[in-house]
Amino acid sequence: MRFAYLDPGTGSLILQVILGGLAAAAIFLKMFWHRLLVALRIRKPLPPERSPDTTAS
Amino acid sequence: MQAPDSDITTPSPDPGSFRDWDSRVFSADGRVLRALTDDGLAGWRALAGSRLFAEAVAEGKLVATQEIDEPLPGLDAAAVLEHERVPFVSYPYEWPFSMLRDAALLQLELLRRALDEDLTLKDASSYNVQWNGAQPVFIDVGSFEPLREGEPWHGYRQFCLLFLNPLLLQAYKGVPFQPWLRGSLDGIGPQELRRVLSARDLLRAGVLAHVVLHARLERRHAESDRDVQGDLRRAGFRKELIVANVRRLEKLVRRLRWEPGRTEWSEYGATTSYTEGDAARKEAFVREAAARRLRGLVWDLGCNEGRHARIAAEHARTVVALDADAAVVDRLYRHLADEGSTGILPLVGDVTDPSPGLGWRGRERLPLEARGRPDLTLCLAVLHHVAIGGNVPVPEFLDWLAGLRTEVVLEFPTRDDPRVAALLARKRPGAHPDYDREPFERALAERFELERTEELAGGTRVLYAARPR
Numbered sequence: 001m002r003f004a005y006l007d008p009g010t011g012s013l014i015l016q017v018i019l020g021g022l023a024a025a026a027i028f029l030k031m032f033w034h035r036l037l038v039a040l041r042i043r044k045p046l047p048p049e050r051s052p053d054t055t056a057s
Numbered sequence: 058m059q060a061p062d063s064d065i066t067t068p069s070p071d072p073g074s075f076r077d078w079d080s081r082v083f084s085a086d087g088r089v090l091r092a093l094t095d096d097g098l099a100g101w102r103a104l105a106g107s108r109l110f111a112e113a114v115a116e117g118k119l120v121a122t123q124e125i126d127e128p129l130p131g132l133d134a135a136a137v138l139e140h141e142r143v144p145f146v147s148y149p150y151e152w153p154f155s156m157l158r159d160a161a162l163l164q165l166e167l168l169r170r171a172l173d174e175d176l177t178l179k180d181a182s183s184y185n186v187q188w189n190g191a192q193p194v195f196i197d198v199g200s201f202e203p204l205r206e207g208e209p210w211h212g213y214r215q216f217c218l219l220f221l222n223p224l225l226l227q228a229y230k231g232v233p234f235q236p237w238l239r240g241s242l243d244g245i246g247p248q249e250l251r252r253v254l255s256a257r258d259l260l261r262a263g264v265l266a267h268v269v270l271h272a273r274l275e276r277r278h279a280e281s282d283r284d285v286q287g288d289l290r291r292a293g294f295r296k297e298l299i300v301a302n303v304r305r306l307e308k309l310v311r312r313l314r315w316e317p318g319r320t321e322w323s324e325y326g327a328t329t330s331y332t333e334g335d336a337a338r339k340e341a342f343v344r345e346a347a348a349r350r351l352r353g354l355v356w357d358l359g360c361n362e363g364r365h366a367r368i369a370a371e372h373a374r375t376v377v378a379l380d381a382d383a384a385v386v387d388r389l390y391r392h393l394a395d396e397g398s399t400g401i402l403p404l405v406g407d408v409t410d411p412s413p414g415l416g417w418r419g420r421e422r423l424p425l426e427a428r429g430r431p432d433l434t435l436c437l438a439v440l441h442h443v444a445i446g447g448n449v450p451v452p453e454f455l456d457w458l459a460g461l462r463t464e465v466v467l468e469f470p471t472r473d474d475p476r477v478a479a480l481l482a483r484k485r486p487g488a489h490p491d492y493d494r495e496p497f498e499r500a501l502a503e504r505f506e507l508e509r510t511e512e513l514a515g516g517t518r519v520l521y522a523a524r525p526r
Contacts, residue, residue, distance in 0.1 A: 005077045006180045011274030012214035013285045018274075019266055019305070020298040030292035031285075 065090070068129045072420035073184070080199025082140075083129060089142050090125075091199060092134035100179075100202035101138065107174045109167070117189065118163060120196045143196060144375040144402065145354065146428045149183040149219065150239035151404040151412060153387035154227050154315040156193075157234070159394065160186040161220035163193045165307045168210070172296050172303070177204040181212030183219040183244075184422075190375070190399035191390055207290030210299045217267055218244030221310065225268065226250060228313040229261050233383055235405055242416050247271035263309045317384035335513040339468070339520065340368060342511055343435065346466045346522040347372045352432040356463070358408050359439030363389040363401065369435060370400040377431070381407040408439060408454075409447035430461055437468045438476075438518075444492050445480040451492065452500045459504040459525060467521045469497050474517035494519065 017024045017031065029036070037043035065085045074082035079097035083090045093101055104110050105124070113119035121141040129137055149157055160183055168178050178200040185197035222245040223234030230253060237245055251272040258264055278285075331339070343365045347355070352373040357366040360378035362385060370376045380386050383405045390403045406412060406425065415422040436458070444451045458465055470477045471494050481488060498521075501507065505523035512519045 005079075006211055006215060008209065008211040008286075009214040009275060010278040010281045010283065010285050011276070012217070012271065013209050013289065014278065015266070015271050015274050016209050016213055016298065016302060017289065017294070018270065019302050021301075023301065024294075024298050027289070027292040027294055027298075031288050 065127050065129060068092075068132065072418070073416070073422060075417075077179070077199055080197075083132075085129075087142070089140040090129060091122075091138040091140060092129055092132050093136045093138065093199070095135045096202075097199055098135040100199065101136065103176055103203045104198065104201040107171075107176060109170045109174055109176065113167065113170070113195075117192055118167065118195060120187075120194055120198065122198050138198065140196065140198065143187040143194065144189060145377050146423070147188060147377075147402060147404055148238075148412065148422050149223070150235045151406055152235075153383045153390055153403070153405050154224070154234075155387050155390050155394075156188070156403075157183065157220065158224055158310060158313060160193050161216075161224065161310045162307060163195055164216065164220060165303050165310065167195055168212075169300060169303045169307070171201060172204065172300055175204045175296075176201050177208065177210070177299075178202075179211055181210075181216035181220065188402050190401050191393035191403070192397070192399050204296060207294045208296075209286065209289055209294055210302065213302070215244070216306070217271060218246060221263070221267055221306070222247065222250045224310065224313050225261075225263060226253065227315050229254070229258050229264070231315075235383065239412070239415070242422065247275055262312065267306075267309075315387070317387065331513070331518075332515060335515050335518070338511065338513055339437070339518075340364070342509075342520045342522070343437070343466055344368050344371075346464075346509070347433065354429050354431050355433045355435065356431040357435040357437075359437065359442065360389065360403070360435075361385055361438070363392070363403065365435055365437055366401050366403075369433065370398075373400070373433070376401045377429075378403045379406045379408070381405070407447075408436075408443055409449050426461060431463045433466070434458060434461065434463045435466045437466065438470065440467065440497075441470050441474070441477045441480055441492070445477065445484070445489050451497055455500050455504050462525050464524045465505060465522070467501070467523070469494060469519045469521065471517045471519070477517075 017028050020027070034043065038045050068083035068085040068090060071082035071084060079094045079100070081092050083092060110119065114121050120143070122138050125137050125139045127137060128134070152160070163186060164181055171177055179202050180200055185195060185200060186193050187196050188194065223238055226232050226237070226245060227234050232253070234245070247268050250268050254264060254268065259269060347369045353375070355369045355373040355376045357369060357376055357378045360366045360380045363378050366376045366378040378389065378401050386403045386405045393401055393403065411425040414420055414424045414427070440451065440454070443449050443454050472478070472481065472492065501521060501523060504526060506526050507521060507523045509522040510519065
């Protein structure tokens with residue numbers, strides 16, 4: 001993918017999905033499915049070097 | 058592309074256009090040109106073939122642009138565009154609230170209409186909006202590019218920083234955004250704005266999502282190296298989500314209001330100390346000076362409600378109407394916008410602190426006087442504010458005007474004038490001994506060729522028309 005000269009901001013991109021409301025619920029679930037399973041203790045967290053975000057709860 | 062020999066001599070890069078390598082602006086021989094790379098050219102071709110381009114240019118919302126066959130000497134550009142020149146460049150920190158709001162609505166409208174045709178805008182900077190008088194015009198044709206599948210809105214964050222957050226700050230907190238934007242060319246970040254907002258503000262429209270949540274996500278993912286764009290695409294992000302966001306933002310921005318309350322000058326027109334006869338004589342004096350010939354650019358410093366700017370506009374291509382009071386400028390703008398006026402550009406600015414050069418090398422955003430030298434400058438009921446309120450010595454102020462090589466219409470309110478007396482009363486007794494008619498006239502005559510003088514019947518106001526020596 002070609003990147004724009006402007007940094008769109010990771011948080012700002014994620015927010016756009018949240019702002020999508022119901023229409024974006026499926027997208028949000030897909031993006032955070034792994035974390036959800038971890039939160040529900042269904043799946044174990046990824047090893048730290050692979051974890052996309054160490055602040056995950 | 059086989060191009061004919063160029064007539065363009067030494068294009069100079071626009072000092073404010075270097076961030077987007079695909080599309081850079083140059084000026085040559087008074088023309089505004091844009092050099093495109095192959096990627097930039099793909100964006101232009103997509104835009105040029107769209108319904109949006111033809112319609113928005115016809116509506117005056119997008120700057121008139123054409124591809125030209127002349128190459129830019131010394132530049133290996135895939136294509137060169139020529140833009141219509143805007144009458145006077147201005148910056149968001151010089152706009153009153155309603156101008157930034159209308160510029161934001163234009164940005165959103167163009168994005169929504171672009172998405173309709175599978176185009177997008179790669180950024181959302183308020184500096185991409187300029188003005189034909191009171192009509193906003195989008196100038197960054199290089200912002201448009203084809204929308205790629207699953208791509209989010211890259212400019213959303215910038216839209217918040219440079220449009221939405223300044224508007225929310227002023228609408229909800231009554232804090233003017235201009236000084237903040239002048240100090241921070243990137244705009245106001247969600248985390249900064251979050252700190253200014255109180256618990257009560259969280260209930261106001263737009264705050265929870267665009268500020269609070271935005272600030273939290275930004276903080277949380279600041280160090281993240283996750284490929285969110287890839288994730289979004291794989292998860293099925295669709296342009297309908299951008300459209301929905303844009304529509305909600307349009308609704309939010311349209312409803313934002315700034316209630317300035319009663320400022321010192323917002324009532325000035327109604328409570329002015331002039332008799333009707335004096336006001337008419339002053340107008341006639343200005344009209345006589347303005348009508349002598351057609352001027353390209355007129356500055357009206359301390360324009361207030363714009364009465365004299367309107368007179369000057371009858372005989373000028375562009376009048377820049379400047380006042381330090383954002384409330385009166387906002388009101389003037391709204392009147393002009395309602396009338397569909399394109400000859401007067403109202404701006405917020407203090408004569409004693411004109412916009413400086415800012416950004417990279419101090420040249421990305423130019424000082425006020427570097428953006429166009431006025432042929433005629435009106436300084437009506439402003440000298441006492443400069444000299445007594447602003448403590449700028451009268452000869453210094455006249456030096457500055459003389460340096461602009463501009464004709465002038467000046468009004469000198471004498472020490473007996475009630476407004477001058479009110480300003481002097483706030484100072485220690487005997488302050489500003491040099492503020493008097495005789496030293497003023499001497500200083501004026503040293504720098505300008507006096508053409509006409511008239512003392513108003515009230516006896517405390519004298520008018521001068523003069524041209525540079």
